[in-house]
Amino acid sequence: MKELYQALVRLFLILKERTHMALFHPIDEKDVTRAIVGSFMRQFDEYAESDVIIVGGGPSGLIAGKELASKGIKTLIVERNNYIGGGFWIGGYLMNKVTFRAPAQEVLDELGVPYESPQEGLFVADGPHACSKLIAAACDAGVKFANMTIFEDVVLREENRVAGVVINWTPIQSLPREITCVDPVAIECKVVIDSTGHDACVLRKLEERGLAKTVGFGAMWVERSEDLLVEHTGEFMPGLVVTGMAVSTAYGLPRMGPTFGGMLLSGKRAAEVVLEMFPEKIAAS
Secondary structure (H helix, E strand, O other), rough: HHHHHHHHHHHHHHHHHHHHOOOOOOOOOOHHHHHHHHHHHHHHOOOOEOOEEEHHHHHHHHHHHHHHHHHOOOOOEOOOOOOOOOOHOOOOHHOOOOEEEOOHHHHHHHHHHOOEEEEEEEEEEHHHHHHHHHHHHHHHHHHHHEEEEEEEEEHHHHHHHOOEEEEEHHHHHOOOOOHHOOOOOEEEEEEOOOOOHHHHHHHHHHOOOOOOOOOEEEEEEEHHHHHHHHHHHHHEOOEEOOOOOOHHHHHHHHEEEOOOHHHHHHHHHHHHHHHOOOOOHHHHH
């Protein structure tokens, strides 16, 4: 088989040399540029109004987005980095093994992520494998992304209901002030999910405005933290749901360290809470 493959390659190269046949279809630079700009702007225009905007593309945001999009909820994830996945790529101390406590391994089974069990109730998986599978599952479900996009502020409506987010390009914040007079834009939705980890960016912005009060996360206590995290995941104020480590910051819960089951189950819980706000779509599905 290897010899046949090599012979076919040699034959192809000979034919190519004789006929000057190009391997790839002829496309000009302007065509590439138009394809990028056109596709991006069509999507941006469509998702200027979404059902749900998730701020933060870490594990809790991704699993929430996957669950929502799979039920027909128009979902956009805003992520400040160029990559999606947050800290899910690596575990503690820059080692790329991630841990889960039962029953969170059931999510790994859903995603098709292999794992090992060093002791009863504890599971270990490769971070890159788990993270890439979760990203792919979110994409396959229909989630769209605005990466390299920084959250700046919230959109508010009557009675301080959260109704969207104000965003800008991430690199803007790294440039000198005198050359960054670039106004942000706003996108609207029915529900915002704060999935920005310990930073709790959406909550902090509301706190700056005197509309919310956060406690700050507590010291590490793995055994208690994950149960409390899932228990407190939910609607923090009208139009705003908190998930993942943002929940710990909101309510002063213990941090959990490099174990990810709580974040996955918190994301699932956040999706359940949001789905209750869209009874008509659930009925249609």
